Amino acid sequence: MVNDASVLQAKVNPRLLLDLIERVGAAARYGVVQVPLGDADHGQQEEVVAAWCERTGNELVEVSGGVAKIRRGRSADPFDGLLPDQIPGTRLWMYTNFDCNLACDYCCVRSSPQTARAALGIDRVRRLAAEAVDAGVSELILTGGEPFLLPDIDALVAACTAVLPTTLLTNGMLLRGRRLDALRRMDRDRLILQISLDSPTSEIHDAHRGRGSWDRAVTGIKIAREEGFRVKVAATLPYEQTHAVEPFHQFLEGLGIDREDRVIRALAHRGVAEQGIELTLETLIPEVTVTDTGVYWHPVSAEHADQLVTRDIFPLQAAITQVRHRFAEHRAHAVAAAQWFPCA
Amino acid sequence: MSEPLLVGAVAYTPNVVPIWEGMRDYFADTDAPIDFILYSNYGRQVDALLAGSIDLAWNTNLAWVRTVGQTQGACRALAMRDTDTVFQTVLVARAGSNLDGIESLRGKRLALGSQDSAQAAILPVHYLQQAGLDSDSVELIRINSDVGKHGDTGRSELDALRAVLEERADAAAIGINTWEAMGREDLMPGAFEAFWTSPTYSHCNFTALPSLGADRAGPWVEALFAMDWENPRHREILEMEGLRKWVPPELAGYASLFEAVETQGISIQW
Missing domain, CATH: 3.40.190.10 (Periplasmic binding protein-like II)
Structure with missing residues (x-):
């Protein structure tokens, strides 16, 4: 609503309201009309247009070049059509660290043994987990790098599982010695391990991840299951191979991995990957992702400036709100574009 | 069926x-x-x-x-x-016009909407007559923008308000729905004000x-x-x-x- 009546009184063009009513009133439902703001101060005119839209149940799509674009009625819920766990802010990803014992040739965040650690640390993970509950997050997901390289990985996981169901992504290759001990201290009822495995035999997996990595990943899957953990297996494949995975399914069947616990995803053109599907802010349903440098749109782009949402990790609720708002804006823009270019 | x-x-x-x-x-x-x-x-x-x-x-x-x-x-x-069940006609003028009540229209110019609009033409004239004001007392400026639709589009009422802004009229008769669509006096204080509202009909x-x-x-x-x-x-x-x-x-x-x-x-x- 307008707050400073005395200022608006002097500078707002009252014809604007009449034009708004006439043009929007003549528009079809969900149609977008343009209303020029006139010569007066555009900021104040925009304030009036926004207040009018709010009051009358219409939607101010945008103001640019002195013209307001207004949708008759309000666009559909931007989250319509999404599965419950796809609604932005339902899941919170945390990059615990970026260093890794592998140097996969398609890693979306360029992790390798040479990569700096860049750890979130126990204090921030604990605070994020606590704020996540208040922000309505229902699942926490920890990833790296390779999280088991961290000496306090069990404490990080415990901070998460204490408040929410948690998934820990790992290559599964380090589950022995003190790291196996750390695994054993984790909450089997609240933690799922998601282990990367790209193929039913070693050739493809090792070609991307390094010789011997397939054997050790399979061993890791078996160890985790023997220790009583629910294990998901995630494969990253070139897009054209994602529809021919029956042998892989048969192999995972043999490992005792349930169908619902198999995640097969297309290779993304991100990080060090030289090819893969293109993922942009406009085409990705966001999954709020926190690293030591800020909040990102999606875990696949967690070290890409184009998908940085904010440098401010805290308060988490503000970051989630910002992601949701931008996602809603993108969808509204897509609808508006369809309105303006119906034949394109 | x-x-x-x-x-x-x-x-x-x-x-x-x-x-x-x-x-x-x-x-x-x-x-x-x-x-x-x-x-x-x-x-x-x-x-x-x-x-x-x-x-x-x-x-x-x-x-x-x-x-x-x-x-x-x-x-x-x-x-x-x-x-x-609660429709009304509202008489609106520029803010600060010092019009107050339907009788204050004596000697003024009132912009009416389409001739077949009950809220913006027929009933305003009726209320004027009830108040003892005839065409000699108030100059009626008729704006027949959307005849046939009985004022449903609201266009003639908006045109009547434009007439007020352009000082071709001192006041306009509009439906309560148009007044509400304008946000009454709230959205653009200092632009328009209502100085009389009819009984409901x-x-x-x-x-x-x-x-x-x-x-x-x-x-x-x-x-x-x-x-x-x-x-x-x-x-x-x-x-x-x-x-x-x-x-x-x-x-x-x-x-x-x-x-x-x-x-x-x-x-x-x-």
């Missing part, structure tokens, strides 16, 4: 189509299915009702008065919107002829009243049509318009 009732409505905005498609979908799940026919103006619609081409007409208050006149009172109103209703028996009208009205604001599917239709619930007709609310039509010599036909 009985033959659908045919409902007539005037297409004064593109949104009349989704409104009536929504109504048709709603009634398809009841014992009283409908279909609809759209007309370009209320004259055509009432003619169609009298000719038996449609079973029900979604009429403005002037269309109701004229249907009553042409049927010698035999037609009946079945239902209206809750908002139709009735606006639209569903009009039927005696040939529509109670066996068909009854289930239809019952289903109409069952539309529920709390039901999202119903609410979408109700919002577009501008109501929260359907209610029985308030016939007493048409008395002022009957009187105005008679006093002003407005024809009961087109």
